[in-house]
Amino acid sequence: MHWWLLVFLPLSCQGLPEHELLELELDYGLAEPQRTSLLQSSLILQFSQDYKHIPRITYFTCQKPHLQTPNQIPNAAEHRDAFAAKNFQLIKSLYESELFVRIVLLDVLAQSPTSGRPNRPGNGPTGGFSQTPSQAQSNSEWLEGVLRMEALRQIAVVDLACGAVSRRFLELASAKMLYSEKFHWLLIEDFAWHGRTQTAEGSGKRDDGEMEEEEPPGQQIQATDDEDLPSIESFLGGMNLYMNTELTLAKRMSEAAHYTLFDVWNPGLNYGGHVNLTEIGSFTPTEGIQLHTWFRTTSTVRRRMDMQHARVRCMVVVTNKNMTGTLMYYLTHTMSGHIDTMNRFNFNLLMAVRDMFNWTFVLSRTTSWGYVKNGRFDGMIGALIRNETDIGGAPIFYWLERHKWIDVAGRSWSSRPCFIFRHPRSTQKDRIVFLQPFTNDVWILIVGCGVLTVFILWFLTTIEWKLVPHDGSALIKPKGGAPPRHHYQQQQQQEQVEAPVRPITAVSVVVSKEKVEEKQEEYEDSTPIDAGTLWQRCYQKLNKYIKDRKAKQKKAPERVGLFLESVLFFVGIICQQGLGFSTSFVSGRCIVITSLLFSFCIYQFYSASIVGTLLMEKPKTIKTLSDLVHSSLKVGMEDILYNRDYFLHTKDPVSMELYAKKITSVPTTKENEADEDEPVDPNPVSTDPAKSYRDIVHSHETGAHAKDNAASNWLDPETGLLRHLGFAFHVDVAAAYKIIAETFSEQDICDLTEVSMFPPQKTVSIMQKNSPMRKVISYGLRRVTETGILTYHFNVWHSRKPPCVKKIETSDLHVDMDTVSSALLILLFSYAITLMILGTEILYSKWHNRIQLKWVGAT
Structure with missing residues (x-):
């Protein structure tokens, strides 16, 4: 109307x-x-x-x-x-x-599905309605x-x-x-x-007298x-x-x-x-x-912060096989806090979120975070997938293969496992400690200055001998007297005066020797050079050259200022030794004084650097994982699942080499050959085909690593960190620092070195895929972080790194054998060279005398 x-x-x-x-x-x-x-x-x-x-x-x-x-x-x-x-x-x-x-x-x-009929156009509004699905579809598929x-x-x-x-x-x-x-x-x-x-019963008529259309059976019901x-x-x-x-x-x-x-x-x-x-x-x-x-x-x-004491199922990971007491007591108390540290830390954060939203926990436990085994996830992730629990009480490493099965709420623990070992005090670099005070360019300059000094001194001695040649003696003469030849003549005359009569045997020997030499010289002079074999001709030429040199030296006064003496002079002043000869010229004395002052300055710097090197902290040469692999240190791993899983999936060649050489030998089986992603040891210790690399990785579940010598390097933190010097142990620093602070000395703490096998890993809290608790836990963890509760629990569960208190002890002032080994090696090397030259000289002398006697006998 x-x-x-x-x-x-x-x-x-x-x-x-x-x-x-x-x-x-x-x-x-x-x-x-x-x-x-x-x-x-x-x-x-x-x-x-x-x-x-x-x-x-x-x-x-x-x-x-x-x-x-x-x-x-x-x-x-x-x-x-x-x-x-x-x-x-x-x-x-x-x-x-x-x-x-x-x-x-x-x-x-x-x-x-059987009695329903399609909708007819006259049954209702036709504009804009979507088509209904076919009757063959179920309601779930339709939705x-x-x-x-x-x-x-x-x-x-x-x-x-x-x-x-x-x-x-x-x-x-x-x-x-x-x-x-x-x-x-x-x-x-x-x-x-x-x-x-x-609804009218019976007639089913409209008010206008027309019969009402029959309803479909489904709608009647x-x-x-x-x-x-x-x-x-x-x-x-x-x-x-x-x-x-x-x-x-x-x-x-x-x-x-x-x-x-x-x-x-x-x-x-x-x-x-x-x-x-x-x-x-x-x-x-x-x-x-x-x-x-x-x-x-x-x-x-x-x-919606009041969840009215809702009962949320929570599964935690506990790897401690010696756990005592109830599960809740173990997770909330710091007794043995270095074991299951990140799991207990994350659960205490969830406890703060629980109090914030007023829910309660229904706890359960497992020994694995969740890894693919036989095509399925085990442990905590497997329980989340099978709807056996609602949230995970332990944090995990968020990998791509886990992304499609679980949801994450926020970051939790920051895990930093690494190799911890006491660095050896003597390394390869310490064995060349005598070359360390100066850099390479300084050593090159010292050698260059030495060569220049030797040549200048040699030149000065030569010029001095030529300018003042008097009385047949060299101007560069030894300390305290005449040249060697003049001194020898005076001594010979004195001996003749004191002992005019000598034994006949000695005189005869001398006379016979002189005769042999004269006959040899006459034979050599009479023998043509072109006669004989080639080697005889070469020897004759060499012998003639030496004889001519000796004749010239007999006629001319002896000269002492030679090149080798100049070399010995420079080496002597560098080593703080005395001068072997003197010079009369001012120019020669200038070069000597200059060389002595140069040697004094070099020695002061060198000795001070040596002392400083002995007192300073020893250099640490093992800085990377590759250095650790090629070092003499033995290696052990914490017996925890993510370490085994890392070697199962890693493609890092250095990590694979470390595993093959220093941790565990892997038996070669057909299963290993089929898995290209798994490293294989070229020298297996076992040929049992039932024992594969994957079995070794998962042997923690049955404790097989404790019975098998091939896996003896998988240790608990207390055993691995207290091994002898020369052992590197891979463990999370949160567990290691507490043991180190309680058992290590201050000197051992200062000697510790850390080498990472993989970067620090951020862990996350997890729950079921598309879980309604995701926003709750995510918001709760953010609030816990903002209010400082996360920092408080981190300080409670994560031990601080023990400080290094450096003290100069008596042991630091001692020079051990490794430090002076380079000097001893040089001395031994010079002994060997000297003996080799001496043997060569003896052989040459015997061969030369044999040739001379042969020629004398021939004449």
Whole structure:
């Protein structure tokens, strides 16, 4: 009867805002379907644009209502027509918006797979409805095709006027865990359709006398089921709602254009939680969505910090086989804090998050973090995948192969395992300590200055002999007397005076020797050079040259200032020794004085550097993993699973070489040859085909490493760190520092060196894939970090590195054999060279005398 309002109202209200136009339409008494459609469309658009800011909407409705209000709508046929008109107007307004909208019919859920029939065009509104899935699909497959878990968020609007069909749809969404942060749900329950339709029994006729169309069998059953539907509040109590659920219930309590908005969530039905409905605001056409201040100014996690003692299953990793007491006591007390350090540290952080959100733990334990074994994950990750636990109490290394199976909440422990060893005090560099004080360029300059000094001195001695040749003696003469030849003549004359008579045998020998030499010289002079073999001719030429040199030296005065004497002079002053001869010229004495001053300066710097080298800290030459592999140190590993798994998957050639040479020999089997990623030892110690590299890696589960000599280098921290000097042990520094501080001396602590096999690893807290606890734990760990609780627990569980208190002890002033070994080697080398030259000289002398006697005998 108000049809004229639909025609003339836009003309009389031009320029009015949309919400005023809607209010005016509602006040003029439009038909209930039109009023409801305008009100619901305005609510959906504002919910999407102004509140959630998500432009993707999926609207779930049905073609026929299943509501019960006999007093409002007297006839079921008129009821369906009104509902169809309402849907038509609502869908039209949604399609005219700028949002991405999909309309999905829920009637397929009310039809039986065998008796259901396709919808006919005349059964309801035809514009804009999406096609229903085929009857061959199950409800679960249909739901997966309608709502897909995508990266983008979307809004799901459900019209609760569909009755049991909408309830069945909500149950399917609950079974598929779709009440997550990816889907923002809006459930609309309107007063106009919140009633029970009175169905006439028997006749099934309309008021206008026409026969009512027969209902499908599935809908007839559904009509009887709708009579005892529970309230939406009690119905949502059985749904899988969680902490991250974004569900808003909009209820219209009366005929007024007013919706009350409720925020619906649950700590977790499987955790023992209960549904929470909290009024958060209202919606009216004039004011839109009005939310309470406390709701607008807080985040979702902050509003839901009371989980009502929900029981969350938590699995922790415990590698200590000697654990005593209850599991909770072991995880929360610092007794033997160097064992399972990062696992206990992470659990104490989760305890702080637990107190923040008011939940409780249901604890369980395992021995493995979770590694692929026989194609499946074992340990904690395997339990999360199989839904045996909800969150992981121990942190893990986040690898790519684990990404698709679990979710992470935030960083926890920073693990830094490395090789720790006492660096040897004497290394290869210490053995050349006598060359260390000066750099290479300084040594080259010293040698250059020495060569120049030798040549200058040689030149000066030569010039001096030529300028002053008197009395047949050299001007460069030995200390304290005449030249050697003149001295020898005086001594010979004195001996003749003192002992004029000599034994006849000696004189005869001398005379015979002189005769032999004279005869030899005569023979050589008479023998032509061209006679004899080639080597005889060469020898004759060489002997003649030596004889001519000797004749010249007999005629000329002997000269002492030679090149070799100049070399010995420079070596002597460098070694702080005396001068072997003197010179008369001022120029010669200048070069001698200059060389002595140069030697004095060099010696001072050299000796001071030697003393400083002995007192300074010994240089550490083992700095990388490659240096450790090629050193003489033995190597051991902490018997923990991630160390074994590292060697199982690493492709680093240095790590593979370290494992093959110093840790464990791997038996060669066909299985190893098939695994290209696994290193193989070229020298296996076992040929048992049942024992493979993978078995050795996982031998920690059965303790086989303790019985097998091939795996004897897998040790616990106490045993590995207290090994003898010359042993490098790979262990986490959190466990090592406490043992070192309690057992090592100050000198041993200063000698410690750390070499990393792989970079420090950041660990993360984990939970099930798409877990509703992810935001809770992530927010809790951030708050724990901001408030300093994480730093407090880190200082409790992570031992500090023991400080090195350097003291000059008596042992530091001692020079050991390794330090002076270079000087001893030089001396021994000179002994060997001297003996070799002496042997050569003896052989040459014997050969020369034999040749002379042969020639004398021939003459």
